Amino acid sequence: MNEYVAVLSRRSARWSKLLKRKEQVEKNTKVKRFVRKGVPKDHRARIWMASSGAQEQLEKNPGYYHSLLAAEHEAKLEETIRTDMHRTFPDNVQFRNTTEPCLQKALFNVLLAYGHHNQAVGYCQGMNFIAGYLIIVTKDEEKSFWLMDALLGRILPDYYCPDMLGLKTDQEVLAELLQEKAPAVSGGLGQYPGIWTLVLSRWFICLYIDVLPVETVLRIWDCLFYEGSKILFRVALTLILHHQAEILAARSLPEVCECFKAITRTQFTMDCHTFMQKIFTEPGRLSMATITNLRKTCQEHILSEESKLKL
Known part of the structure; x- marks a missing residue:
């Protein structure tokens, strides 16, 4: 672990130097090499958002995520998502009801918004863990939603449709x-x-x-x-x-x-x-x-x- 911490420290310094010079995260051989060697946690959300196209979608659709949450919700979708809340990372303190803030509320919101956004998929088991991971990394509901959209809509098409x-x-x-x-x-x-x-x-x-x-x-x-x-x-x-x-x-x-x-x-x-x-x-x-x-x-x-x- 000590050796890996040293690796992380070196990688973080190199990433900071790379990103300081560029406003946009480009797709090129150098960045690909950097990604394969690991993205430091401080930069991970930014790199995921940029490389997946999620950042572009967020900027093209201002307010869209919050409009989904404000809309009328399908009762069956809500019930299905709530059923899986306590099953999502039960050993992670951030998802326990006794923790403040508890990430269960953010998790529920992201899954509910995505269920309305992509009605062909709605919600199925497995999506709760993916959304939970995204929330832990980004600390942001809206970014997690658009990363879900990138994963389920473009990177892994038809993984989560009813017929899978x-x-x-x-x-x-x-x-x-x-x-x-x-x-x-x-x-x-x-x-x-x-x-x-x-x-x-x-x-x-x-x-x-x-x-x-x-x-x-x-x-x-x-x-x-x-x-x-x-x-x-x-x-x-x-x-x-x-x-x-x-x-x-x-x-x-x-x-x-x-x-x-x-x-x-x-x-x-x-x-x-x-x-x-x-x-x-x-x-x-x-x-x-x-x-x-x-x-x-x-x-x-x-x-x-x-x-x-x-x-």
Whole structure:
């Protein structure tokens, strides 16, 4: 930890120097390199807002967030969101009713506003953890709302729709990538129908919250907002590639599931600086164009299979 604190201190000084010279956060090779090495917490909200396009949307739509809160609310949406309030980070003191200020009110507002903003999605489980993380980082409801819009509307389309087509598609995309990059694991787990949904849905739907250590998740999100959803695949591939031996040693479905839980809580994932370096080397080349093409193929396959089931 002492070594990592020293790394953070050096990174913070370099970020401060970079941002002092520029009003706008540009997208270029230097900033990308800086993001991959970690965004200091003092600058994280600004970088996420700028790199995701959320800041641009906030400025284009002044007062929009507060108009959503002022509008008449759907009773069912309110009730559904309230049900999940006490389940959101129960171990985090900032979300306890006894804390002042309690972040539950801000969390409720962001989720309610987003439910009205994107009525095709409304609210579903998993969104509360994402909104909670955003509020912790930004300390601002409106910024958290627009970051939610960037994530759910542009970076992760169709993850949270009722049919979760985007999530199903990306699980198949990862399975396809593993056939190429880890054929032994892909073949070994092929004997368990639906295995990828079983072990990976939580990784993707919660964007690794409560799956990986907190600091590691924040570092992943730095890159997610800057580089897009291919980062989710890089993380998953690295976890699996790095632990192929343990996964292949599992002899039953319960053992496989337990192994996938265990590989997320190791020294490898705790050392977030080394882990983040590995996600850009271990999986090898992985372009957004490759992901886009695989998504198209996998989505066509899913829709075809679902269509057959309806006949």
